Structures are given as C-alpha cells and as structure tokens.
Amino acid sequence: MAVVSVEDLNVAYGNHQVISGLSFTVNEGDFMVVIGENGVGKTTLVRALLGLIKPHSGEIDVPASNLIGYVPQFRNIDEEYPLSIRDFVSLNVKKPGFPWLSKKERAKVDRMIRMTDLTAIADRPLGLASGGEKQRAYLAQALLRSPKLLILDESTASLDNEMKYELLDLVTRFQQENLSVMFITHDWDLARHFGTRYLQMMPNGYSEGPINELPAPEE
C-alpha cells in the first residue's frame, strides 16, 4: 500500500521553478533513498511533503503531518543546551493544556529511549551527548508518535562512517516493523547499502526504481 504518492508535482519559489512534473510512490516498508546534486530541490520536496509550502500544481497524498517523523541534518547543539535527552524526546508528546506527562506518556518515552539505545544516558544534557547520540535522540523524538513515514534529511552527513551505519541500522529495525523511510543523501554507498528503492532528482528530470537499478554516479 502507498504511504506517499506524488503525481505531477510542480513547486516554484516566485518565478523560480524548482520541481517540475515529479511523480513517485513510497510503499509501506520501503526505504526510499532520494539522491541528487545540490540545489536540485530535495529539501523543497521535503517541505512540500511536510505541508510547509504549497505546490503550484499536482497531487501530494501523504499521511497527516503528525504521522510523518522528520530528522534533520545534525546541527551542533550547544553544550549549554539545557534539556536532557529524555526531555528532548518528550517534546514530541505535544499535548495541549495540562503540562505534565502522564504515567502512560512517560512509559512511552522510556520505551522509545530504550529502543534507540539511550537508556543509560537519558538524564544527561543533550548538549553533552556525542554526535551519534544526538542523532539517536532526534530519531527517538521523531518516532515517538509512531509515524507511518520517517524523513531523514541528510541526517548522517556529519557523522563518521561507523556512526552512519549504526544510525541507519537502527532505522532499519524500525523499518522492519512497518515504518517507511525517505532518506535524503549524497552518499551513494549508504544509498545502495540501506535503500530498497531510489528516487534520483536531476536538473532535467527524475528517475525512480528498485535500488539495484540506481545508475552509477556521474564523475
């Protein structure tokens, strides 16, 4: 079943046409890698999927936005960032009114912290965590409300190679439990290792297919 389907999408900033006639589908359980040169419109596509910009024309069929998890590219979080890892994950409980977490909500946060291997350090300030730990905290926060789709926007870019594989191995565990993934990346090795399908965005068009059909990068 399709989790995301996009049909003849056109997105422009003023007169600057960024996405022209893009169509693709992400099915349940897919790990879709989105690959393409700088400036080709990958982040614009993500913003359109999250409902943050209005397309000029075309159809976007996605789960309601609270069922999309989003993990950005790692930006340095200052050492003085005051929230603990547990607090940071809890931010996505997002409930109106009464500010304290219920027992049930705390249990949900704890479970997600466990599933992302953060239990031992959950009460440390996020600002003191390593790069990989911070990305796991972002992942835990994004997955807290059991989204259907997880968008990873170059989320491994600043990690060393071993940590990249660790983070994506972890994502794969969730993918096997019925999460679909869109992974925006410039890294063709990671794309081939983890992807099940690809969407390649190029200035003059798009191609989509199973990962074993991803063409070699142009030198």
Ligand SMILES: Nc1ncnc2c1ncn2[C@@H]1O[C@H](COP(=O)(O)OP(=O)(O)OP(=O)(O)O)[C@@H](O)[C@H]1O
């Ligand atoms: N808010 C905006 N207003 C006007 N133009 C924009 C805006 N955001 C992006 N653009 C332009 O749209 C084009 C696509 O940008 P986008 O960030 O989607 O590319 P990208 O593929 O994500 O690039 P990168 O790999 O460098 O992150 C670029 O030419 C960019 O300058």
